[in-house]
Amino acid sequence: VKHERGVATIExxxxxxxxxxxxxxxxxxxxxxxxxxxxxxxxxSDGAAWFARHGTELPSSDIEIEVGYxxxxxxxxxxxxxxxxxxxxxGTVLPVVIxxxxxxxxxxxxxxxx
Amino acid sequence: xxxxxxxxxxxxxxxVFVGFVIIALGVDIALLxxxxxxxxxxxxxxxxxxxxxxxxxxxxxxxxxxxxxxALTRATEVGGALAPADSDLEVEFDNERICVRxxxxxxxxxxGVVGVxxxxxxxxxxxxxxxx
Numbered sequence: 001v002k003h004e005r006g007v008a009t010i011e012x013x014x015x016x017x018x019x020x021x022x023x024x025x026x027x028x029x030x031x032x033x034x035x036x037x038x039x040x041x042x043x044x045s046d047g048a049a050w051f052a053r054h055g056t057e058l059p060s061s062d063i064e065i066e067v068g069y070x071x072x073x074x075x076x077x078x079x080x081x082x083x084x085x086x087x088x089x090x091g092t093v094l095p096v097v098i099x100x101x102x103x104x105x106x107x108x109x110x111x112x113x114x
Numbered sequence: 115x116x117x118x119x120x121x122x123x124x125x126x127x128x129x130v131f132v133g134f135v136i137i138a139l140g141v142d143i144a145l146l147x148x149x150x151x152x153x154x155x156x157x158x159x160x161x162x163x164x165x166x167x168x169x170x171x172x173x174x175x176x177x178x179x180x181x182x183x184x185a186l187t188r189a190t191e192v193g194g195a196l197a198p199a200d201s202d203l204e205v206e207f208d209n210e211r212i213c214v215r216x217x218x219x220x221x222x223x224x225x226g227v228v229g230v231x232x233x234x235x236x237x238x239x240x241x242x243x244x245x246x
Contacts, residue, residue: 034144
């Protein structure tokens with residue numbers, strides 16, 4: 001029937017758009033969480049390694065990330081925390097707190113500042 | 115006119131499956147990336163801890179060398195303490211540097227559906243003593 005020509009194409013476009021609209025926010029949220037995890041882990045790792053070598057806190061290079069240090073039994077534990085806002089669905093914002101800890105043994109030759 | 119009832123259903127099912135696979139791939143790549151970073155931190159920390167064990171007697175003679183037995187022990191101890199339980203740790207060294215290899219099996223969250231159940235994370239990091 002002539003007047004139905006192209007209906008399937010329109011249906012495919014609409015469904016395709018709907019799938020993309022569902023998939024994209026999840027992918028963007030995943031990417032932003034992965035990026036935030038990476039930043040936090042790097043800051044915690046750098047901070048712990050610095051503290052283990054020098055006995056002082058590493059000056060903060062990322063103001064969005066809070067870092068805490070704890071010395072325990074010959075090791076230093078650096079804990080970094082960040083709050084990121086992810087958009088799981090269009091129009092909604094969900095704050096997510098990401099925390100990572102890194103433990104590094106204190107260097108036997110550290111310049112003791114602590 | 116043919117009856118076209120249900121003709122879009124397979125297409126919708128296929129598109130939903132493709133969407134699911136894309137999400138699964140994204141989530142698993144992110145988790146895999148995190149696993150690599152964590153393994154790299156373990157390898158770096160263990161290698162650096164091992165490289166801090168210098169031969170003091172040789173140092174007094176002006177040579178900067180690793181105290182091999184201490185370096186091996188220290189790197190193994192630190193790596194063993196930090197590495198997850200299901201990972202393998204291998205320490206290699208020569209007079210100049212110490213290398214730590216961390217191998218870990220990462221179980222995928224969603225990609226098992228398409229046949230990718232586990233991925234091996236293999237990270238190697240080396241460190242050597244330096245003055246300064």
